[in-house]
Amino acid sequence: MNKDLFVAGHTACAGCxxxxxxxxxxxxxxxxxxxxxxxxxxxxxxxxxxxxxWEVPFLHSLFENAxxxxxxxxxxxxxxxxxxxxxxxxxxxxxxxADIGLQALSGMLERGHDILYVCYDNEAYMNTGVxxxxxxxxxxxxxxxxxxxxxxxxxxPKKPLPEIMLAHGIPYMATSSVGFxxxxxxxxxxxxxxxxxxxxxxxxxxxxxxxxxxxxxxxxAKIAVDTGLFPLLxxxxxxxxxxxxxxxxxxxxxxxxxARFRHLLNNPGEIANIQSLANANIEKYNLRIxxxxxxxxxx
Amino acid sequence: MxxxxxxxxxxxxxxxxxxxxxxxxxxxxxxxHIVEELAQLxxxxxxxxxxxxxxxxxxxxxxxLGGSAAGVRVYTSTSSQGLxxxxxxxxxxAGMRLPVVLTCANRAISAPINIWNDQQDSISVRDAGWIxxxxxxxxxxxxxxxxxxxxAEHKSIMLPVMVCMDGFILTHGIESVxxxxxxxxxxxxxxxxALYKVDxxxxxxxxxxxxxxxxxxxxxxIQETHKDVLKMIPEMAAEFGKIFGxxxxxxxxxxxxxxxxxxxxxxxxxxxxxxxxxxELRSKGKKVGLLKIITHRPFPAQQIYEALKNTPKVAxxxxxxxxxxxxxxxxxxxxxxxxKPKKPKVISSFIVGLGGRxxxxxxxxxxxxxxxxxxxxxxxxxxxxxxxxxxxxxx
Numbered sequence: 288m289n290k291d292l293f294v295a296g297h298t299a300c301a302g303c304x305x306x307x308x309x310x311x312x313x314x315x316x317x318x319x320x321x322x323x324x325x326x327x328x329x330x331x332x333x334x335x336x337x338x339x340x341w342e343v344p345f346l347h348s349l350f351e352n353a354x355x356x357x358x359x360x361x362x363x364x365x366x367x368x369x370x371x372x373x374x375x376x377x378x379x380x381x382x383x384x385a386d387i388g389l390q391a392l393s394g395m396l397e398r399g400h401d402i403l404y405v406c407y408d409n410e411a412y413m414n415t416g417v418x419x420x421x422x423x424x425x426x427x428x429x430x431x432x433x434x435x436x437x438x439x440x441x442x443x444p445k446k447p448l449p450e451i452m453l454a455h456g457i458p459y460m461a462t463s464s465v466g467f468x469x470x471x472x473x474x475x476x477x478x479x480x481x482x483x484x485x486x487x488x489x490x491x492x493x494x495x496x497x498x499x500x501x502x503x504x505x506x507x508a509k510i511a512v513d514t515g516l517f518p519l520l521x522x523x524x525x526x527x528x529x530x531x532x533x534x535x536x537x538x539x540x541x542x543x544x545x546a547r548f549r550h551l552l553n554n555p556g557e558i559a560n561i562q563s564l565a566n567a568n569i570e571k572y573n574l575r576i577x578x579x580x581x582x583x584x585x586x
Numbered sequence: 587m588x589x590x591x592x593x594x595x596x597x598x599x600x601x602x603x604x605x606x607x608x609x610x611x612x613x614x615x616x617x618x619h620i621v622e623e624l625a626q627l628x629x630x631x632x633x634x635x636x637x638x639x640x641x642x643x644x645x646x647x648x649x650x651l652g653g654s655a656a657g658v659r660v661y662t663s664t665s666s667q668g669l670x671x672x673x674x675x676x677x678x679x680a681g682m683r684l685p686v687v688l689t690c691a692n693r694a695i696s697a698p699i700n701i702w703n704d705q706q707d708s709i710s711v712r713d714a715g716w717i718x719x720x721x722x723x724x725x726x727x728x729x730x731x732x733x734x735x736x737x738a739e740h741k742s743i744m745l746p747v748m749v750c751m752d753g754f755i756l757t758h759g760i761e762s763v764x765x766x767x768x769x770x771x772x773x774x775x776x777x778x779x780a781l782y783k784v785d786x787x788x789x790x791x792x793x794x795x796x797x798x799x800x801x802x803x804x805x806x807x808i809q810e811t812h813k814d815v816l817k818m819i820p821e822m823a824a825e826f827g828k829i830f831g832x833x834x835x836x837x838x839x840x841x842x843x844x845x846x847x848x849x850x851x852x853x854x855x856x857x858x859x860x861x862x863x864x865x866e867l868r869s870k871g872k873k874v875g876l877l878k879i880i881t882h883r884p885f886p887a888q889q890i891y892e893a894l895k896n897t898p899k900v901a902x903x904x905x906x907x908x909x910x911x912x913x914x915x916x917x918x919x920x921x922x923x924x925x926k927p928k929k930p931k932v933i934s935s936f937i938v939g940l941g942g943r944x945x946x947x948x949x950x951x952x953x954x955x956x957x958x959x960x961x962x963x964x965x966x967x968x969x970x971x972x973x974x975x976x977x978x979x980x981x
Contacts, residue, residue, distance in 0.1 A: 319786045323652065331795050339791035344784035346655050347793035348648060348678050355645035359608060359652025359660070360784060362636035366607035366658055373786055391648065394641035 290342065292318060297340040299332040302501025304491030304508060305380070305407045306332065308465040312405055312489070315475035316374050318343060321364075323357040325379030325388055326350040328414040329407060351388035353377040354395035354404060361400045370401060374479050378405040381422035382412045384488075385448050396455040396484045403478045403485040406448065409493040417496040421446040424516070425564060426557055428547045429496075439550065439557060444564060452486040453522060459483075461521040464490040466508025470519060470531065481523075490517045498546030510541045515565035518572050532576045535569055538562045589765050593724040593756040594619030596763050597663075597689055600728045602633045603771040604687075604735050606661040608653030610638040610646045614668040615701045616753035617691040621663060635661075643668035647675035647686075654684040655792055657783035659735065662686065665753055666693035669707045673714070679746050680715025680808065682793060685738030685778070686746040687731065688716075692854065692905075693753040694941040702942020703753040705854060706906040709914050715808050717747040717815055718883040720853040722839075724761040725832070726880075727751045732766070732775050733819075733826055733836070739778050740818065743811055750882075752855040754942070766830055774829045812884035819881055837886040839878040840893050842868065846875030848957050849894060851919055852903040853879045856938070856945050860903075863950045874954060879915070887922040894919075895928035901957045902935050913937050913964055934962035943968055 292313040299306040309329055313320065321344045324330045330347045333340040348356045357377035364370040377395065379388055384406035392404060411429050412418040418431040419441050426440040434440060452460045459481045463471040471489060478485040492507040494500065499507055511517040512531060516538060519531035538561045542548040551557045569575055589596075598620050601609075609628070611621040627633035636653075640646045643664050650660040664672060669690055679686050690708045694700040708718060717737060721727045727749065734747035751757060784792060796804060816837065823836035841861055843849050850860050857878045864874050877893055877900075879886070894900055904913035911917075916935035923929035936953045939945040949967050956962055 321656075321784045321786065330793075334791050334794040336794040336796045336800055339794060341791055342789060344786060344789045345791040345793075346652070346784045347791075348651055348682070349674060352644065352648035352651075352675065355640065355648030356652035356655070358638060358640075358645070359610065359649035359654075360656045361652075362608045362610075362638050362649065363653040363656035363658040363660075366634075366636050366653075367656075390641060391645050394645050397641070398638065 289314065292342040293333070294340050294342060296338065297333045298335060299328070300495050300501070302494040302504045304465045304493060304504045305329055305409055307504070308407055308471065308489045308491045309333070311465070311468050311471050312376070312378070312475050313343060315472035316376060316403070316479060319372060320374040320376055321346065321360055323353045323360060323375070323377045325353040325383035327380040327383050329378070329380065331414060350383055352391050353379050353383070354388060354391040357402050358395050358398065358400045361402055375402045376405060377402055378407065380413070381406060381408040381410060382420040385421045385446050393455065396452065396457050396486070400484055401482050403475070403487065406486070406488045407491045408488055409491045409496060411496050413493050413496045422448060425561060426548070426551055428550055434550050439554070448488055449520060453525060455484070456525060457484045457486060458524055459485040459522070462488045462490070462517070462519055464508045464512050464517060464519060465492070466490070466505050466512060467519065467531070474521065496547070499544055503544065507544050510536065510544060514538045514541045515569040515574055516541055518568045518574055520572060527572070530572050530574055533574050534576050535565065535574070538565050587765055587767070588762055590760060591724070591763050591765070592619065593727055593751065593759050593761070595623050596724050596728050596765065597731065597751070598623030598627065600731045600766060600771070601661050602627050603766060603768055604732055604775060605659065605777070606635050607658035608638065608650060608660045609635045609662070610640055610649035610653070610660070611662050611664065612640055612643045612646045612668060614643070614665045616693060616757045617663045617665040617668070617689070619757065620689060620691070643671040644675060647672040647679065650686050651675060651679050651682070651684060654679070654686050655682070655784055657780035657785065659739070659778040660686055663689035663691065665691040666695055666707045669711060670695065673711055676711055676714040676716060681804070683744040684746060685735070685744055687734045687738055688746065688748045689731070690748050690750045691753040691757045692750055700941040703755055704905040704940045704942065705750065706940070708748060708750045709906040712883055712914070715745065716883060717745055717881070718750060719747065719881050720750045720879065721756065722855055722857045722878060724756055724759060724763050727756055728763055728765065729826065729830065729832060729834070732771050733822055736775050736822055737815065737818065741781055743815055743818065744781065745808065745811060745815070750854065755855045764832070770829050774826060816884050816886055834880070837881045837889050838893060839880060841876040841878065843875040843877055843893055843897065845873055846897060847873045848899045848901065848954055849875040849877055849897045850901045850903055850950070850953065851877045851879065851915065853882060853915065854905065856903065856905070859945060859947060860950055863947050866947070867954070885918055887918070890919065891922055891926065894930060895926070897930050899932040899957050900930045900934070901953050902933065903953065904935065904937050905939050907937055907940070907964070916964070932957065932959060932961050935964050936962065936967050937964055938967045
């Protein structure tokens with residue numbers, strides 16, 4: 288086994304999905320990689336001076352500008368004639384990517400930089416205390432969408448980030464999950480086999496923010512995929528080339544694993560609304576395993 | 587070689603001679619001609635740089651941050667709202683000790699939106715940790731860019747430099763300029779060799795989280811470096827003089843200060859007009875002078891003290907305001923004389939030429955007329971009383 292490029296000793300919470308995914312991503316990318324990171328949990332728990340968990344060059348600037356800083360790093364490598372031998376990763380959390388960093392990311396994609404952007408999606412601003420982001424699921428109880436007489440949680444569904452990324456006409460776009468490590472590492476390697484801007488959104492459960500026991504991170508991640516709430520997709524040149532097929536579990540199976548959804552469990556109307564979001568994914572991406580067509584599925 | 591040339595084009599040409607590898611900027615008036623010309627030079631194959639056309643000034647500053655962190659000489663320019671939009675990145679660049687060079691084509695800040703010249707933009711980011719130099723004319727704009735790179739990249743400095751040139755007046759003005767040759771610039775400015783960078787051959791973490799145990803020392807180190815910069819600028823300017831044949835002090839310029847009864851303190855292109863007024867008044871026997879501040883950060887307090895300690899009356903001309911308080915430059919001039927044995931009897935403050943209001947010879951003479959025995963604090967010059975009448979009713 289190759290040397291880990293993201294090493295132990297960092298200060299992530301027990302069961303942190305993001306730290307697992309970050310290690311999988313950088314190990315798949317390999318040592319000839321420069322990582323540019325937005326501000327957020329990952330940067331905070333892995334680079335507290337004078338320590339660093341990173342065995343590759345790592346650059347952190349601000350909350351929203353990793354995509355632009357990485358564009359500068361990539362341009363410098365091109366100027367030095369070194370781009371072909373060095374991978375560049377820009378990465379951030381869901382808020383740093385889909386909210387405050389979306390403009391810089393859009394610019395990076397549109398300009399065609401040879402960079403892989405990885406969004407670690409734990410579905411809220413965890414570093415500051417579980418405030419909702421544009422990628423927080425419908426009806427989630429967060430610290431800025433609390434429950435009350437007039438609130439049953441986050442009023443909006445997740446921003447359709449994969450579609451926004453695809454609309455830029457990038458050559459590679461995928462979603463993955465820390466619950467499927469081989470899928471994630473295969474997609475990172477695939478991304479780096481392609482020149483140009485690449486994007487991967489990784490679903491990374493957060494025991495503290497989602498409120499489940501730390502040992503359940505991978506289980507929770509898998510159920511999100513198996514219900515159809517977080518479909519695993521892979522696009523090359525705008526064309527869907529692979530999905531993870533599922534035998535869909537009812538969304539209740541996912542909701543009941545986390546206290547952030549506890550308030551929904553006695554509310555059949557809201558559960559039906561969330562089921563319809565999962566059903567829309569299942570239909571749109573043809574996620575359901577059907578016995579007669581199983582051999583036709585990609586991957 | 588002497589050329590009759592636009593300020594923006596001249597700056598672009600000298601930046602080209604400095605050989606940046608990554609150039610990134612976002613269009614904003616009156617800075618645009620600089621990057622348009624750099625883009626043209628790159629398109630012609632005369633400039634070997636990656637020109638990154640970004641979606642905002644925030645990203646322009648971030649791109650040059652990344653390029654600099656990867657060990658390459660970089661360049662950006664902006665104005666006004668663009669500089670303010672870069673603000674947090676400016677602080678970040680200085681805090682990360684990256685030798686970025688930025689040209690600020692000085693312009694007013696909205697609201698009301700106004701594309702014309704004052705210095706509110708760069709003054710508003712004076713605390714970011716950048717070295718700030720204000721130029722009087724296009725020749726200085728040209729000359730201070732190689733100096734900026736040499737300063738920024740000096741291994742004991744490693745701080746970004748902002749060259750501030752008045753928008754339109756200098757960016758769109760045309761002057762006869764002695765353009766440096768490539769040989770001169772190469773002799774003065776060696777290729778950039780980064781002390782630290784993101785490099786797969788030698789991995790390091792840049793931009794870590796620093797807690798209360800170490801943060802203050804990082805900030806203190808910048809403050810101490812600024813003291814070194816004050817010593818180094820005159821040395822570098824002297825070295826510049828030997829190669830290019832033009833002599834600068836680099837911190838301040840004294841114009842007929844020694845025997846003057848009244849001295850104006852100012853920065854930027856207005857200094858040219860002030861010199862004309864001084865010459866005119868001197869010919870009539872009036873002892874007036876100018877103290878031009880070139881380097882505003884670090885603030886050359888000691889040099890200013892030495893220059894003005896025997897001057898009876900000083901007028902500080904600000905082209906910006908700290909709304910709700912005193913004019914920014916005035917405060918610093920007052921502060922440096924506080925508690926000193928020798929000081930002017932009167933230091934008065936004048937706010938002039940905001941949003942591109944012309945500073946005429948009469949404006950300058952009016953300041954000198956008002957510079958009497960009673961100190962003026964934040965006196966606006968050339969206000970139009972007819973626009974200040976209350977004519978609006980909410981009823």
